[in-house]
Amino acid sequence: MARELPVFNTPSVAQPAPTRQGDVRQGIWIELATLLWMTLEASIALTVGFAARSVSLQGFGMDSIIELIAGGILLWRLLVEQRGGTVSRIEQAERRAAFVTAVSLFALAAYIVGDSALTFLTQTRSESSWWGVGLAVAAAIIMPLLWQGKLRVAKRIGSAALKADAACSVTCAYMSLTLLVGLLLNRILGWWWADPLAAFVLISFLVQEGREAWHEARTGETCSCGEDDCCE
Secondary structure: OOOOOOOOOOOOOOOOOHHHHHHHHHHHHHHHHHHHHHHHHHHHHHHHHHHHHHHHHHHHEEEEEEEEHHHHHHHHHHHHOEEEEEOOHHHHHHHHHHHHHHHHHHEEEEEEEHOOOOOOOOOOOOOHHHHHHHHHEEEEHHHHHHHHHHHHHHHHHHOOOHHHHHHHHHHHHHHHHEEEHHHHHHHHHOOHHHHHHHHHHHHHHHHHHHHHHHHHHHHHOOOOOOOHHHEE
């Protein structure tokens, strides 16, 4: 799900060059796996979401696109280090990207509020979809694995950026569980209102990620997902 577009911090842990290069290379492969999954996740969520008129699936898919962009920039940052380039030249670009991401997340939250409210008022019933349920289950399994991989590499190379990205991966896992509950209630019990209600719950995740991206764009400092005190 977020993502965070962190500014690279100079590693605080010294490592032998070959070991560090291996860790950076592992981080690149993990980010490539993240981009592949986010592309698949966004494609399925948006296709099924609009076909089934599911607000929660639409919101989940749009958030995946935002995380896809964020993951691409973090991959760029890792590639710069792997190729021996400096990191100072990408800090301004990352802060601008963080600003765009924050605005996009806030806009997405506003869209979900309006769409969910309209669904409640008109009592538009979304179609139940096993595709959506399967996607939510897969995301709930895959995202924690990516989270652990990113966190492990982040600690080894002393990267606050990758650590923040790892925290946002687990946030995406929480979002998928919320999505799963709403879809199952609609699918099994026929509670049509569970879908827009689940979409409302997603808003809290989106706003939190938006605040973190805005904080970074404004100050250049990275804060991990869920740490409210650093985003004030």
